[in-house]
Structure formats: C-alpha cells, structure tokens
C-alpha cells in the first residue's frame with residue numbers, strides 16, 4: 001500500500017477544513033445530488049445560472065477530505081464561468097484524473113493538486129464526484145452515482 005500522505009497536500013487540507021461555497025442556494029436554477037457508494041461521499045449541489053453563465057454555485061454534504069476539497073475547488077473554479085466553459089473544465093479534469101500516473105497531464109492550476117489521485121484508483125471517484133454532480137445538474141439530472 002502506497003503512502004496516502006502525498007495526496008493530502010496543503011491545498012486539499014485547507015479546502016477540507018474551510019470549504020468554499022459550502023451552503024445551499026435557494027431557490028436555485030439547477031441542482032443535483034451526487035453519491036459515491038464506494039467511499040460514502042454525498043453531496044448536494046445547487047447553482048444559479050443566468051444567461052448561460054454560472055452566477056453562483058454552492059455545495060453541501062459529507063464525505064472524505066478528497067471529495068470535500070474537490071467540491072470546494074470545483075465550485076471556486078466554475079463560479080463566474082459560462083456553462084460551456086464549465087463543461088470543458090469537467091472534460092479536462094476528468095482527463096487529468098483518469099490519465100495513467102506515469103503519463104504527463106495538463107497543468108490545471110489549483111485543480112492540479114488532485115492529479116495525485118491517479119495513483120489511487122478508489123480515490124479517483126472521490127475526486128470526480130463533484131464534477132459528475134456538476135454535469136448532472138447542468139444536464140438537468142437530479143441525481144448521479146459514481147457506480
């Protein structure tokens with residue numbers, strides 16, 4: 001078993017301790033619930049989309065440090081972006097965490113701290129949950145599971 005400590009870099013610990021956008025938008029224009037049964041991570045995502053842009057985005061829920069930090073980083077990354085930009089970020093993030101660990105990946109700024117999950121296949125689902133939930137919300141699906 002490899003050492004997990006490299007995963008818990010400072011940014012992840014910080015976002016886990018003080019998650020950004022940790023609340024509920026009510027009323028919200030879009031929402032979805034995400035569940036990762038493998039780890040027990042649950043999150044509820046609410047968005048306010050105005051004129052094709054994500055004016056506000058927030059999440060609530062409980063889960064491991066990776067899932068919570070990823071949700072916090074995701075909301076920070078897509079807030080103020082257009083829906084198209086957010087979808088493109090989803091694709092890039094998904095590619096980053098599913099590229100084999102021995103291959104180089106695109107630098108995604110702060111989001112790159114999560115590239116370390118590639119070493120731990122189980123953790124990829126924790127890191128991806130918020131992004132799959134975002135996609136579900138934008139696609140008007142009420143719920144998504146990583147299984």
Ligand code: ZN
Pocket residue numbers: 036039040041063064065066067125126
């Ligand atoms: Zn997890």
